[in-house]
Amino acid sequence: xxxxxxxxxxxxxYGPVNVLSGVSFSVEKGAFAVVAGxxxxxxxxxxxxxxxxIKITGGKISYMGRDIGDFSSKAYAREMTVVPQESKIIYxxxxxxxxxxxxxxxxxxxxxxxxxxxxxxESVVLRCEIENLRNTxxxxxxxGERQMVFLARALCQRTNILIMDEPLTYLDIKHQKLIMNxxxxxxxxxxxxxxxxxxxxxxxxxxxSEIILLKDGKIFDKGAAEKVVTGxxxxxxxxxxVRVESxxxxxxxx
Amino acid sequence: MKNSAKNKGAYFFLLAALLILLFIVSLSVGxxxxxxxxxYAYFFGQYNPVVQLRLMRAxxxxxxxxxxxxxxxxxxxxxxxxxxxxxxxxxxxxxxxxAVIAIISGLNMYIFxxxxxxxxxxxxxxxSIFVVYRLAIFRGRLSVQNLxxxxxxVNALLSSLLLFTIYASRTEAVHGIVxxxxxxxxxxxxxxxxxxxxxxxxxxxxxxxxxxxxxxxSLGEDTAVYVGVNVEFLKTYFFVIAGILTAxxxxxxxxxxxxxLVIPHIARKLFGPDTRYLFGFSILIGAIFLILSDIFCRMVxxxxxxxVGVVTSLVGAPFFIFVLIKTRNEQ
Numbered sequence: 001x002x003x004x005x006x007x008x009x010x011x012x013x014y015g016p017v018n019v020l021s022g023v024s025f026s027v028e029k030g031a032f033a034v035v036a037g038x039x040x041x042x043x044x045x046x047x048x049x050x051x052x053x054i055k056i057t058g059g060k061i062s063y064m065g066r067d068i069g070d071f072s073s074k075a076y077a078r079e080m081t082v083v084p085q086e087s088k089i090i091y092x093x094x095x096x097x098x099x100x101x102x103x104x105x106x107x108x109x110x111x112x113x114x115x116x117x118x119x120x121x122e123s124v125v126l127r128c129e130i131e132n133l134r135n136t137x138x139x140x141x142x143x144g145e146r147q148m149v150f151l152a153r154a155l156c157q158r159t160n161i162l163i164m165d166e167p168l169t170y171l172d173i174k175h176q177k178l179i180m181n182x183x184x185x186x187x188x189x190x191x192x193x194x195x196x197x198x199x200x201x202x203x204x205x206x207x208x209s210e211i212i213l214l215k216d217g218k219i220f221d222k223g224a225a226e227k228v229v230t231g232x233x234x235x236x237x238x239x240x241x242v243r244v245e246s247x248x249x250x251x252x253x254x
Numbered sequence: 255m256k257n258s259a260k261n262k263g264a265y266f267f268l269l270a271a272l273l274i275l276l277f278i279v280s281l282s283v284g285x286x287x288x289x290x291x292x293x294y295a296y297f298f299g300q301y302n303p304v305v306q307l308r309l310m311r312a313x314x315x316x317x318x319x320x321x322x323x324x325x326x327x328x329x330x331x332x333x334x335x336x337x338x339x340x341x342x343x344x345x346x347x348x349x350x351x352x353a354v355i356a357i358i359s360g361l362n363m364y365i366f367x368x369x370x371x372x373x374x375x376x377x378x379x380x381x382s383i384f385v386v387y388r389l390a391i392f393r394g395r396l397s398v399q400n401l402x403x404x405x406x407x408v409n410a411l412l413s414s415l416l417l418f419t420i421y422a423s424r425t426e427a428v429h430g431i432v433x434x435x436x437x438x439x440x441x442x443x444x445x446x447x448x449x450x451x452x453x454x455x456x457x458x459x460x461x462x463x464x465x466x467x468x469x470x471x472s473l474g475e476d477t478a479v480y481v482g483v484n485v486e487f488l489k490t491y492f493f494v495i496a497g498i499l500t501a502x503x504x505x506x507x508x509x510x511x512x513x514x515l516v517i518p519h520i521a522r523k524l525f526g527p528d529t530r531y532l533f534g535f536s537i538l539i540g541a542i543f544l545i546l547s548d549i550f551c552r553m554v555x556x557x558x559x560x561x562v563g564v565v566t567s568l569v570g571a572p573f574f575i576f577v578l579i580k581t582r583n584e585q
Binding site for chain 2: 015048051052053072073074075076077078081082083084087089090091092093094097098101102104105107109110111153154157
C-alpha cells in the first residue's frame, strides 16, 4: 500500500463555522499533489487540518494508516511539516535562528542542537542558496528571500511530507522557479511527498502528479492534470470563462 | 551584540557583577548611611536593623524583577505582541482587586504558610486572564489584537472597581492599601519575602525548560505546531505561570508598572529575541533597574519615601524613549 495520507469525510473549520465538509482523498508516497480552488474554498483550512494545527470536527485523517491525532506533536513534525502562507514575524530573529527551529523535533528536552543537526542546517542553507543571509534579521529580507528561508526551515525537518500554502504569491519568476526546482528536487531525489496549495495553476502544473480541486469546502474534482484541468471544469470551478490549451506538451490556462 | 553567544555570556556576567555591586551598595545607602564595613559585619553576626530592613528590600526588588520581567517575556512571546505585559492585560489589576478584597474583608492572615491576600490575588489574576482570553477568542482562534483590547477594557473596569472598593471602605487599612498599591519594597514580614521568593523561584524553574518552545510560538502558532510544539498545552501552562508570578508580586509589593513591559523590550533590543537569553537578561536588567529605583525612592526626599511604582515609571519611560530613538537612528 503506497497510500501515505488519507482523508475520510473530513470536516473542519473555526468555531461553529465549518469551512471544509466531507472532504475525502488520499495522497500516495512520492506524489506531487497540487491543491487549487477559488478564494475561500477551504485550501488554507485544509492545510491547517493536515498539519494538525486545528482539530477536525468530523471524519478522519490518517498518516500511514494511523490517525494523525495519535501522534505526539514532535513525532508528527518528523513526518510532515507545513510552510504556511507568509505571516508577519514580530520579533527580529536571524535567518539562522529561524531555520534552526526546523530541527526542534529532533532535539532532546533542553533543545540543544547536536552535530548532525548543525550539519543538516548547513546542507539546507547551501541547497537553498542563502549562505549570505545567515545573520540577516528575517524582517529585512525580500519576499523571495523570505519564502526561501521559510522553505529552508521546513527542509531542515527532513519530513516525508512537505505542504506549502501558496508559496509563489508575490514572488518574481526567478524565485518562483527557484522554489519549484527545490521542490522538484526533493520530490525526485529524496522521495518527499509534496502537497502544494496553489493560487495559480500555470507555474505549478508541469510539476504535479495529481490535482485536487476544492470548491466551497468540498472536493470539486481530483486526478491527473490532463483529466482535471479542462476549460469546462475550470470555468465551472472559478465561475468565469477559463480556457486551457496545450502548448509544446504543456497545459496553459488563461 | 545580538548574534554572538560569546558576547552574550560576557555581557551576562558583566550585568550580574553590576547587580551584585548595586545590591551591596543599596544596603549601605539611604537616609542613614551605613559604612560598607558595618554592612559587611552584618553578614558575620553583627545585627543591624537598618541593614536587615534594606537587605529585605533589596531581595524583594530582585524577586519582583524576576517575577515581572519573566511574566513580561512569557506574555510577549506567547501573544507575539511587544505591548503585552501583566498590566496591559489586566492581570495585575485582577491580582490587586483580589488582594484588596481580602484585606478589606479582614482576611489579612495566613493559611499555614500561604498568605490569604496572595491566594485572592491569584484567584483575581486567573479570573482576569480567563475573561480577557475568552473575550479575545474569535471563531475558535485567539486574536492577538482582541487580546490587548480586552486586556485594556478589563484593566479599566477592574481599576475602577478597585478604586471604588477603597473609596467605599471605612477601615483604617485604606492608607496602607493605597501605599501598597503604588508599590513599595518596604516589607514588615520576612514571611512574605520567603513565600513570594519561593513561588517566583519555582515558576522560573518551571519556565526555563520550555523557553525554546516559546521561541517557536513567538514566530506564530501555526508555525510552532508545524515544527512539533504542543502549542495548546503550553499556552495554558504559560498563562498559569504568568498569573502566579503576577499574583505573587502584586500581593507582596503592589502595582509596580513598567518592568514587565519595557525591560523585556530593552533586553530584546540589546540582546536579540531568543527567549532563552531574553529571559535571563530581562531578569538581570530588571533587578538592576529596581534596586536603583529603590535607592532613588528612599534618597530623593529622605527621610520621606516615594512609592517605587512612581519612580519606575518616572525613570523608566524616558529611558525607554531613549532606547527607541537610539535603535531608530541605528536602523
